[in-house]
Amino acid sequence: MSIAIPKGGNPVFLTDPKGKKLGVVLSMKEYKKLMEILEDAHDIALADKRITESTIDQEELDKELKRHGIL
Numbered sequence: 722m723s724i725a726i727p728k729g730g731n732p733v734f735l736t737d738p739k740g741k742k743l744g745v746v747l748s749m750k751e752y753k754k755l756m757e758i759l760e761d762a763h764d765i766a767l768a769d770k771r772i773t774e775s776t777i778d779q780e781e782l783d784k785e786l787k788r789h790g791i792l
Contacts, residue, residue, distance in 0.1 A: 732751070735744040747755070777785075786792040 733746040734742045735746065736742055783792060
């Protein structure tokens with residue numbers, strides 16, 4: 722199957738006979754840009770979730786890892 726995307730890079734909507742939008746075709750450039758935005762939003766959400774987590778210093782971490790036989 723081959724679909725030509727207009728030069729402007731605007732999305733092409735796939736519709737049913739009544740004109741209801743069923744899907745969209747994006748250029749690879751637009752798709753990659755959208756995926757980067759989604760990944761950034763995901764990273765921000767994870768960081769926001771972790772902002773309230775408590776922290777320990779490196780010395781404490783080393784002690785815990787040794788206690789569990791990891792170091």
